[in-house]
Amino acid sequence: MKTPVKAGRPAEFDRDHALDVAMHLFWERGYEGTSMADLSQRMGIHPSSIYAAFGDKQALFALAAKRYADVPAQYMVNALEQPSFRSFVLAAFDNTVEFLGSKAHPPSCFTLTGAISCDIDTEPAKILMRGMRLQNEAAIKARLLRARKAGEFPKNENVDDFTR
Amino acid sequence: MKTPVKAGRPAEFDRDHALDVAMHLFWERGYEGTSMADLSQRMGIHPSSIYAAFGDKQALFALAAKRYADVPAQYMVNALEQPSFRSFVLAAFDNTVEFLGSKAHPPSCFTLTGAISCDIDTEPAKILMRGMRLQNEAAIKARLLRARKAGEFPKNENVDDFTR
DNA sequence: TGAATTCTGTAACGATCGATCGATATTCTA
DNA sequence: TAGAATATCGATCGATCGTTACAGAATTCA
Numbered sequence: 001m002k003t004p005v006k007a008g009r010p011a012e013f014d015r016d017h018a019l020d021v022a023m024h025l026f027w028e029r030g031y032e033g034t035s036m037a038d039l040s041q042r043m044g045i046h047p048s049s050i051y052a053a054f055g056d057k058q059a060l061f062a063l064a065a066k067r068y069a070d071v072p073a074q075y076m077v078n079a080l081e082q083p084s085f086r087s088f089v090l091a092a093f094d095n096t097v098e099f100l101g102s103k104a105h106p107p108s109c110f111t112l113t114g115a116i117s118c119d120i121d122t123e124p125a126k127i128l129m130r131g132m133r134l135q136n137e138a139a140i141k142a143r144l145l146r147a148r149k150a151g152e153f154p155k156n157e158n159v160d161d162f163t164r
Numbered sequence: 165m166k167t168p169v170k171a172g173r174p175a176e177f178d179r180d181h182a183l184d185v186a187m188h189l190f191w192e193r194g195y196e197g198t199s200m201a202d203l204s205q206r207m208g209i210h211p212s213s214i215y216a217a218f219g220d221k222q223a224l225f226a227l228a229a230k231r232y233a234d235v236p237a238q239y240m241v242n243a244l245e246q247p248s249f250r251s252f253v254l255a256a257f258d259n260t261v262e263f264l265g266s267k268a269h270p271p272s273c274f275t276l277t278g279a280i281s282c283d284i285d286t287e288p289a290k291i292l293m294r295g296m297r298l299q300n301e302a303a304i305k306a307r308l309l310r311a312r313k314a315g316e317f318p319k320n321e322n323v324d325d326f327t328r
Numbered sequence: 329t330g331a332a333t334t335c336t337g338t339a340a341c342g343a344t345c346g347a348t349c350g351a352t353a354t355t356c357t358a
Numbered sequence: 359t360a361g362a363a364t365a366t367c368g369a370t371c372g373a374t375c376g377t378t379a380c381a382g383a384a385t386t387c388a
Contacts, residue, residue, distance in 0.1 A: 008334025009384040032196050036376055046337055047377075053335090057376065172364025173354040200346055212348075213366060221346065 011053065016067075018043045018053075023064040031061055175217065180231075182207045182217075187228040195225055 021043045025034050036057060040047045054060040185207045189198050200221060204211045218224040 005386070006334080007332070007386040009336075009386095011335065030194070030196075032194075035374080037374080048338090048379095049336060051377070169356075170364080171356040171362070173356090173366080175365065199344080201344080210365095210367060211346085212368095215347070216365070 011049075013043070013045050013049075015053065018045060019063055019067050022060055023067050026061055026064050027068070175213075177207070177209050177213075179217065182209060183227055183231050186224055187231050190225055190228050191232070 022039055025039060025042055029038075036047055036050070039060070040050060043050065045053075050060065054063055186203055189203060189206055192198075193202075200211055200214070203224070204214060207214065209217070214224065218227055
């Protein structure tokens with residue numbers, strides 16, 4: 001199987017960089033608050049090229065969300081990998097404070113900002129965001145259960161409530 | 165000074181009830197996610213009457229936010245009035261869990277939902293929501309300082325970070 | 329070089345956005 | 359009962375929404 005060489009005119013923009021711009025825009029203004037005109041202007045790509053390269057707005061948002069999970073949201077993964085429960089909580093807290101306080105990006109949560117202001121529950125973007133949050137909750141819950149087994153967490157507390 | 169009797173045709177809707185409907189709609193879908201057509205349909209009032217009674221969309225949102233602060237968000241005020249720091253934290257936690265878990269309203273936070281997806285920072289709705297959150301933070305911070313004085317809170321913790 | 333393929337840019341589509349107009353209907357005051 | 363005041367209604371405004379059609383530009387393959 002040979003490496004296929006793409007024919008035709010090459011794209012004039014960097015795909016990853018364009019996705020970064022889109023991610024920050026969605027991050028800052030939410031899904032409905034970000035128009036295709038905004039994206040086109042800030043990404044430096046004409047609408048037609050956006051649709052050709054990423055699909056429609058939903059698809060672009062999904063790609064931006066994926067990039068968010070891969071790059072800037074890794075700080076929580078680091079916290080989850082702490083050996084003891086206490087160090088996990090401290091790390092999660094410190095990382096969150098540092099994360100939200102950083103000036104490199106908007107002071108908000110992508111998963112919340114992106115999910116809000118969709119008209120119906122079946123909206124794909126909302127479902128996508130909900131899935132990401134559930135994934136986060138599951139990871140945190142597993143970490144809590146591990147802590148309970150090690151006797152680091154009181155048994156009479158409801159794990160689900162605490163997770164939330 | 166006599167009580168002025170309003171002349172002209174009386175309104176056919178209940179103002180408070182209409183505001184409740186608008187509040188829940190903004191609560192559920194956010195500011196930009198709620199259209200005037202949605203509001204008109206759910207409130208049972210034609211757009212012109214909405215503009216005549218409440219002003220433009222921003223004004224209606226401000227009134228809905230005020231109603232939110234007056235009615236359903238009182239649970240936090242109750243927590244702040246707990247005598248000891250420990251009972252305050254527990255009350256705040258329990259009330260929040262119960263509040264978010266209730267099925268009488270959307271499982272989200274009005275101040276966040278409403279503030280998101282505004283295009284610029286000077287957007288009045290965003291400023292309004294930010295003001296409400298700052299007010300909340302100030303109240304919580306004052307409660308924390310009171311707790312510190314009573315020796316219920318470790319002094320080496322940063323109050324602002326904890327508040328957040 | 330010619331054909332096939334892919335990207336770019338202009339222009340525009342129908343739908344919906346928030347907002348407003350003028351006409352009519354209903355109530356109060358005088 | 360005449361007139362002022364307010365509410366409702368149907369229609370519609372210009373702007374913007376997400377999206378697409380189409381022609382030309384740039385590249386690879388034969």
